[in-house]
Amino acid sequence: MxxxxxxxxxxxxxxxxxxxxxxxxxxxxxxxxxxxxxxxIGYMGVALAELDILIYNIEHSAEASASGVTKSKSDVDEYLFTCYKHHNKIMEFIKNIEAVCTKSILVHYVSSIVVICNSGFHLIMTPLFSGQFIILIVFFSAIMIELAMYCWIGNEIILKSLQIGDACYMSKWYEFSPRTNKILFLIMERSKRPLTISAYKFSVLSMSAYLKIIQCSYSYFTVLRRVYMKD
Incomplete structure (x- = not known):
């Protein structure tokens, strides 16, 4: 064969x-x-790491000033303004990721529904523990893991982008000057809109989208099975 x-x-x-x-x-x-x-996934992993760095820098902005990373507490203004620019760069980077990768992600997204449905249908039609059954199990597992990786890291980017506002609150904002607090306020307001990566605007990569794909594939699978049983 x-x-x-x-x-x-x-x-x-x-x-x-x-x-x-x-x-x-x-x-x-x-x-x-x-x-x-x-x-x-490497591009998205870099974005996720940058979000972690930004969250840490904002939370420890006061400690950074006291430990000599900045010269004095008056330099916290400049330090947090650097965090503000870092946030802008991350947002721009994620937009570039979506512009470059969104079409290929959409292909994976749509094809996964078809492949999961067809693979599940062939699994129930193939004798257990046969060579073909084992190959189908491996292929089915690989598709599920591949899709889960995209959705998981997309979901983590959403959660980390929302944590930026919490990091601003967890910093020692009560010790800062009014000008510094204005910078923190700007960062908090921008973090209210989560950063996302979509499959060509068709769907946002998240764990809820992953569950929807499984539900959609199962619906198509049941329809295909009913048609086959009637025939």
Whole structure:
């Protein structure tokens, strides 16, 4: 059997050539898919790390001044203004991530629904513990993990962006000057709108979206099973 159904060259010396071409094509496709996932998730991981750094810097702004990171307490204004600019850079970076990766994320998003549905349907039609059943289990698990990685890190970006406002409150704002508190207020107001990464505006990457995909795939699966049972 060919890895991919092919009606020609079922016998003879060309069978080996076609088999090697199909195996090579599948390997290249898997390699490209893994590289694209690594690139997208790596970008989002950098954004998540920058949010963690910003949260830490805001929470410890007063301690940074006292420990000599800034020259004096009057320099906290400049220190927090740097945090404000850092926040702007993170927002711009996430917008760039979405501009570059949103189309590929949408392809993963939509194809995952189809693949999860079809894989689940073939699982119930395949004999248990057969070679085909094991291959389907591995493929089904890989798709679920791949989609979960995107949705989890997108959800973490949402949560971390909302924690910036909490970090402003947890800082020693009561020791700061009115001018410094205005900067904190600006950061808090901007953090009320969470930072998100979407699948081409179709859906925001989050754990709730992950559950919706599973529910949607299960709905299609039940419809497909009913049609098959009737036939």
């Amino acid at each position: 060919f890895p991919i159904p092919f009606s020609f060259f079922q016998e003879g010396s060309m069978w080996y050539v076609v088999y090697l071409v199909q195996v090579n094509g599948l390997a290249v496709g898997i390699w490209n898919n893994a590289g694209l996932d690594t690139l997208n």
